[in-house]
Amino acid sequence: MLAPAVILMTLFLITPFILSFWTAMTNQPLVPRPTPVRFVGMANFVRILTDDLFWTSLWNVTRFTVWVLPVQCGFAFLTALILNQKMPLRGLFRGMFFLPAITSMVVVCVIWGTLFQYPSGPLNQIVGFVSGGRIQPIDWMGNPDWAMFSIVLLSAWQAYGFQMIIYLAGLQGISEELYDAARIDGAGLWGRFWHVTMPGLRPTHVFVLVITTIQAFKLYTQVAILTQGGPKSSTETVVHYMVRAGFEEQKLGYASAVSVILFLIVLVIALVQRRLMRRFDV
16 A cells, blocks of 8 residues: 555655765766766865855855744744634634745745835835834845845744644643643643643654754745845855756756755754754753
């Protein structure tokens, strides 16, 4: 029964992934050329690790991940806690809050691009109204100090619904008997939250943190549509760097080497996260 799924995954996921390791050690172009493909060993990796733009892109995506994790996961957790309570139209609210997660990122970028318009976009008008005109219009996409922060906002808004659903499933998996026992023991609202809810969500926290980190390091669409890596490379990411090398410069071997490095980085981070979460019993 599993054979069809295993065969398809092997053909379209596992085999290309394994071949990318070999391609990374060649000068394979995107479009076949008369000159033969040569084995270059670790030359592509050396070029990548000595390229300042790669380190800039890695720093940018790390900065994005550090910013988006607390915003996205925190808001998802808070929303799940609220929507897990018994309230009128609870199902409707759950659907409304989940809607951005099933909306195409391209559409989200177009909408938020309109909100970020400089100088008279809706977001700048709100900032000016709230500050009484004391804060001047912000060039959200054109200012290197604000561009990545703007991408964090739209990314967290678009994707938090997925984490919210995961947290809701985790909350509903906690037995009500545990809460009843805590009440009998005299635990208040905070005591039940800290000693029942948080331990019960331990596997959920680990899953959400790891999956969000992986998705954050794959940041591409927002950058490709809104900033193209600018201004001044302040939003250049590893995946955008890889796509430019592979498709614009037609260096498939070089791009494959970037993908291998990114895979190893994400793998190490995910393993470290799981180990730390278990060690600190979160």
